[in-house]
Amino acid sequence: MGLGPDAETPRPATRQEMHDAKLPLAYRDSCAHLLIPLNQCRYETYFLPWKCQDERHSYEKCQYVEFKKRVAKMDELRAAKDGARSN
Template identity: 85%
Template sequence: MALGSDPETPRQATREEMSAAKLPMAYRDSCAHLLIPLNRCRMDTYFLPWKCEDERHGYEKCQYVEFKKRVAKMNELRAAKDGERSN
């Protein structure tokens, strides 16, 4: 099985791919592999919003899932911190 072919873990964009796509540092996260084709589609279609709906939906869903993971992790940390105080 090739690296990144597992459906549970999506393929991540490499640093070279992100540099070649000229992604700003702030956007080089775990969803960059979806942002690269979205930006390419946007450039090819002159940023017409209805032309790249599938790519945009995939990217925004990835961002949402990552946000939910961060919130869950923060809640875990807060619960652990509160547990330490109450002892």
């Protein structure tokens, strides 16, 4: 996995990387670049729950941030829809 253009944020996983990692289609989202190393860590440590805490925390935080973005976008769409009705 390489870094994005600003060398701080990781770039999203490519379709080929997700395919090679055998990620299910439901998990191929903007956080897949964090899920791939998490799954590798889980596999290498025999899925012991206390072994991959850093990777798991990073992935779950990414999922939470994406959820908040979707909620904000939905609220924005609802506000625009209600604003259109009031005219």
